[in-house]
Amino acid sequence: MNAVADTLVQGLLLGGHFALSGLGLALAFGIMRIVNIAHGDLLVVAAYLGVALVRLTPLSPLAAVLVIVPAMAALGWLLQRTLFNRLVGQGDLAPMLVTFGLSIIVHNALQELFSADFQTLDAGAARTASVEVARMHLGLLPLATLALAALVYAGVHALMRHTRFGRIVRATVDDPEVAALMGIDARRVYAAGMALALGIAGLAGWLYGIKSSFNPLTGGNELLFAFEAVIIGGLGSIWGSFAGGLVLGIAHVAGTQVDAGWGAFAGHVAFFGFLFLRPGGLLARGGSGHG
Amino acid sequence: MAERRLERPLGGAVGLLAFGAAAAVAPWFVEGSTLQLAVEVCVMIAMAQAWNLLAGYTGFVSVGQQAFIGLGAYALFAVAVHGGIDPFLAVPLGGLVAAGIGVLAAPALFRLRGPHFAIGTWVLAELFRIAFTHSAWFGGASGLTLARVLRGVSPETRVQLTYWLALALALGTTLALYALLRSPWGLALRTVRDNEASAQSVGVDVARVKRRVFVAAAFITGCAGAVSYLQTMFVTTSAAFTVEWSALIIFVVIIGGLGTLEGPILGTLVYFALRELLADYGTWYVIALGAFAIAVMMIAPEGLWGRLARATGWRLFPTTLRLRR
Numbered sequence: 001m002n003a004v005a006d007t008l009v010q011g012l013l014l015g016g017h018f019a020l021s022g023l024g025l026a027l028a029f030g031i032m033r034i035v036n037i038a039h040g041d042l043l044v045v046a047a048y049l050g051v052a053l054v055r056l057t058p059l060s061p062l063a064a065v066l067v068i069v070p071a072m073a074a075l076g077w078l079l080q081r082t083l084f085n086r087l088v089g090q091g092d093l094a095p096m097l098v099t100f101g102l103s104i105i106v107h108n109a110l111q112e113l114f115s116a117d118f119q120t121l122d123a124g125a126a127r128t129a130s131v132e133v134a135r136m137h138l139g140l141l142p143l144a145t146l147a148l149a150a151l152v153y154a155g156v157h158a159l160m161r162h163t164r165f166g167r168i169v170r171a172t173v174d175d176p177e178v179a180a181l182m183g184i185d186a187r188r189v190y191a192a193g194m195a196l197a198l199g200i201a202g203l204a205g206w207l208y209g210i211k212s213s214f215n216p217l218t219g220g221n222e223l224l225f226a227f228e229a230v231i232i233g234g235l236g237s238i239w240g241s242f243a244g245g246l247v248l249g250i251a252h253v254a255g256t257q258v259d260a261g262w263g264a265f266a267g268h269v270a271f272f273g274f275l276f277l278r279p280g281g282l283l284a285r286g287g288s289g290h291g
Numbered sequence: 292m293a294e295r296r297l298e299r300p301l302g303g304a305v306g307l308l309a310f311g312a313a314a315a316v317a318p319w320f321v322e323g324s325t326l327q328l329a330v331e332v333c334v335m336i337a338m339a340q341a342w343n344l345l346a347g348y349t350g351f352v353s354v355g356q357q358a359f360i361g362l363g364a365y366a367l368f369a370v371a372v373h374g375g376i377d378p379f380l381a382v383p384l385g386g387l388v389a390a391g392i393g394v395l396a397a398p399a400l401f402r403l404r405g406p407h408f409a410i411g412t413w414v415l416a417e418l419f420r421i422a423f424t425h426s427a428w429f430g431g432a433s434g435l436t437l438a439r440v441l442r443g444v445s446p447e448t449r450v451q452l453t454y455w456l457a458l459a460l461a462l463g464t465t466l467a468l469y470a471l472l473r474s475p476w477g478l479a480l481r482t483v484r485d486n487e488a489s490a491q492s493v494g495v496d497v498a499r500v501k502r503r504v505f506v507a508a509a510f511i512t513g514c515a516g517a518v519s520y521l522q523t524m525f526v527t528t529s530a531a532f533t534v535e536w537s538a539l540i541i542f543v544v545i546i547g548g549l550g551t552l553e554g555p556i557l558g559t560l561v562y563f564a565l566r567e568l569l570a571d572y573g574t575w576y577v578i579a580l581g582a583f584a585i586a587v588m589m590i591a592p593e594g595l596w597g598r599l600a601r602a603t604g605w606r607l608f609p610t611t612l613r614l615r616r
Contacts, residue, residue, distance in 0.1 A: 035406035037354065086589060092405040093352060097545060098588050100354065104538050104581040108574040220534055224417060227410045231403070265421040268414050275399040275411070 006136055007253050013138065015229075015249025016146030017207065021222060022229035022241040023153065024201035029235070031173055031193035034084055034095045038103040040223030042198060045106060046072050046205025047214050048114055050121045061123040065206045072202025073195040080194035085187045103219070110216035121209035145207050152200060153242050159196075160238075169193060221264065228271040234281015243282045303552075303607035304466060311462045318451040326454045327522065332563055333457035334519045337464045338536075339543045339555035341511035344468060347550030348480045349501045350405070354537040355412025356512050358419055359389035361531035363513030364520035365423060368435040373428070378437055379452050382460075382517045389513025392419075393506040401501060413534060420532035434527030441524065453522045460518055464511050465608075469552055472610040480504065481610075484550070542584050548594025552608040557596045 021043055028036045036042075049071060050064040059067065083102075087094045129140040160166035172179045172189045180186060208214065208222065225248060233244025248267050255266025274281070318326060338356065346352045363385030371378040396415050403411045423429040430436075441449060471477050482490040483500050491497050520526040539562070547558020562580075569576045591598055600606060 029406075035410065037410070083585075083589075090592070091350075093346070093350065094588055094592060096352060096406045096409060097541060098585050100538065100541060101581045101585040101588070105578050105585075108577045108581070112574045112578075220413075221417075224410065224414055227407075228414065231407065231411075259425070261421065261425055265418065265425075268418045268421070271414055272396075272399050272418070275402050279402040 002135075003257075007257060008250060009136055009138070010142075011250030011253040012246050013142035013146055013249065014252055015246035016142060016149040017204070017211065017245075018225050018229040018248045019242045019245025020145065020149040020152060020207070021201065021204040021226040022233070022245050023149075023156065023238065024197040024204065025223075025226045026230045026235070026238055026241045027156070027193060027197040027200070029230075030238070031169060031197075032080070032084065032088070032095075032190045033092065034099065034194075035092070036197075037096060037099040037223065038106060038219075039099075039201065039226055040221065041103045041106040041219035042072070042075075042201050043205035043208055043222045043226075044110065044214055044216065044219040045075075046202040047121060047209025048110055048119075049202075050206055050209050051114065051119055054121065061121045061210065062126060064121070065203065068206045069199050069202040072205070073199035076194040076196070076198025076201075077191045079198075080191040081187070084194065085190060088186070088190065106219070107216050114216065116215055116217070118213040118215045120213045121206070123210045127210055141207070141211060145211070148203065148207070149242065149245070152203065153238060156196070156200075156238060165192070225264075225267065228267060232271060232274045232282060236281070240281050247282065303609075304469060306607065307462060307466060311458065314458055315455065318454060323447065323450045326450050328563070330450075330454050330457040330518070330522050332559055333454075333461035334515045334522075335539070335543060335559045335562070336461040336556055337457075337515040338512055338540050339547070339559055340461075340464045340468055340552070341508040341515070342537075342540045343544045343549060343551075343555045344511075345504055345508045346544070347554075348472075348484050349504050350484060351501060351505070352406070352409045352541075353412040353505075353508075354409045354534060354541070355414070355416040356508075356540055357532050357534060357536040358412065358416035359393065359509045359512035360516030360519065360536050361416065361419060361423070361526075361528065362389045362392055363516035364526045364531050365429055365435070366513070367517040367521060368437065368526050369429065371437060371440045372435055378440060378521055379456065382456055382514055382521070385517030386510040386514035389516070390506050390510035393509030394502075397502045397505055400505075401498065413537075416532050416534070420528045423532070424528045429528075432528065434525060434530075436526075437521070437524040450522075453518065456521070457518050460511075460514055465552060465556070469608050469610070472552070472608075477610065542580060544594075545584050546587055546595060548596035548598075548600075549592075551594075551596055551600070552610065553600070553606075554594050554596040557599075558594070561595065 021040075025036060025039045028034045028039070046068050049068050050061060053059045053064040053067055054061050079102075083098060084095055087098060123141075127141055130137045131140065131143075132138075160169060168179070168184055169189055169192075171182070172184055172186050176186045179189075212218075229245035229248050230241045231244065232247050233240030233242065248270065251266045251270035252263040256263040258266075314329075317329070338360070342353065342356055366385045366388035367378055367381045370376040370381050370384060376384075392415075400408055400411045400415070424432050472480065479490065479495045479500055482493070482495055483497050487497055516531065520531065543558035543562050544555050545558070546561055547556065548554025565576075565580065569579070572579075587594065593601070
């Protein structure tokens with residue numbers, strides 16, 4: 001019984017990371033219809049940015065986030081303006097393949113800059129500190145990740161629901177042509193959307209860099225986990241991705257109980273299980289399939 | 292009077308067969324290392340044709356072709372190492388195993404629309420990579436080798452047999468797809484590509500067409516994976532199930548031209564030419580390949596063959612209707 005509770009709690013904590021890294025992917029698809037295959041690699045870029053900042057500036061690994069998030073948001077804005085906006089309206093294929101090319105470039109550029117060795121953003125005690133609750137050791141870092149994830153989701157939700165910016169984004173997503181008639185420049189909206197998506201990816205990547213050791217190629221797995229969180233949750237609402245992340249976290253921790261190497265495997269099995277049994281995602285209301 | 296009809300089919304096919312006949316006697320004239328490069332070229336042509344069939348004609352992009360490459364290779368190695376079956380005869384088995392997994396996975400994967408389908412196929416590949424890495428029967432992380440199985444076969448014979456298998460695979464795939472695309476079935480396929488809703492309205496079972504194409508592509512890719520690792524005689528999960536396979540295949544098709552039979556062949560030749568010339572530049576060479584592919588996507592999405600065909604009117608394998616007088 002205790003073991004089950006422990007698995008659930010540790011799974012939820014791990015799930016905070018998947019939920020947070022899934023949000024940027026969900027936003028890019030929800031707003032720009034871009035499935036960003038380089039998403040995981042951009043998380044890794046954020047982590048390496050942290051490594052570079054710690055090496056080259058007096059910033060501590062924890063303070064590095066203050067630079068990482070705005071820098072990644074700027075990168076998102078730039079990518080959308082220079083690259084992705086040229087592909088709007090050309091179907092799904094072109095943007096996806098361009099992000100795939102970008103992913104290959106990122107792998108090799110990181111390898112050239114930082115070598116293929118595994119690294120970590122060494123935050124010292126902050127990485128391993130834990131509190132004991134009901135005889136369970138809860139890591140402070142996973143707790144903080146889960147709390148931050150919930151905050152960011154709530155923030156994005158409020159942004160989309162209650163602000164002028166959110167209304168403009170929703171209008172553009174619903175019908176870009178009508179939005180254009182109202183004087184909205186879809187390209188600027190998309191650039192802001194990608195800045196938001198990658199800003200959040202920057203935060204997720206910073207936490208990832210502190211939590212895990214990474215190398216230029218570990219982004220592929222991060223993409224798959226983020227993607228699974230989004231699909232398990234269902235594409236309808238952003239809170240779906242949050243729930244999907246938590247479910248995926250539980251699957252990973254349950255798999256790890258069997259053998260250390262089976263965490264990701266259990267996550268992939270859960271993903272296929274959901275596709276077979278509940279293709280509309282966790283929060284689907286009877287409908288099936290994804291749009 | 293104008294008439295809509297398919298052009299004479301034979302030019303490209305006859306040319307291909309003549310080329311095949313000439314290429315088949317190559318082992319008596321060229322050295323082993325050239326044959327080994329030719330195996331790589333042929334294997335890549337087959338993989339690229341399979342991916343192109345799926346993406347170019349159904350619009351479904353897969354970045355998980357390494358699932359079928361790995362399954363095909365491991366099926367061949369497993370029956371050769373554990374079952375004592377001649378690996379040169381086991382190549383179709385690799386294709387069948389890949390196709391079988393394709394049949395099983397299709398219902399789940401096709402619940403994912405468009406671009407999400409792509410990442411779903413990648414998850415499929417990861418599933419098998421992890422499972423095989425943890426399975427002693429498949430050799431675990433250190434993989435399987437054919438060194439003991441092929442002890443009695445001289446290196447010359449081995450290279451020649453592999454070369455003929457690869458040549459037959461590349462020619463067979465291209466000719467089979469050519470025949471398929473000119474058949475009524477091919478017409479259904481192109482209708483699905485051009486407009487799904489109207490395909491459905493004229494009685495094409497769109498979902499079934501897509502599933503069949505996916506499984507056919509899995510079969511071809513499985514055979515190609517089997518031949519590819521038959522050549523290296525050694526397979527590991529990290530090599531066979533890597534997404535870099537898909538990156539390579541996509542690069543080749545995008546450069547050559549999506550949705551044509553000529554494109555994957557031209558793209559393969561361009562890729563290997565670039566590799567032979569520039570591979571010494573290491574990571575910068577790969578970065579340049581990625582940038583080149585992105586540039587082609589942005590500037591000339593129809594690919595090199597598409598550009599060439601439009602400029603010259605050349606068509607080796609005409610599969611589309613053309614208005615003639």
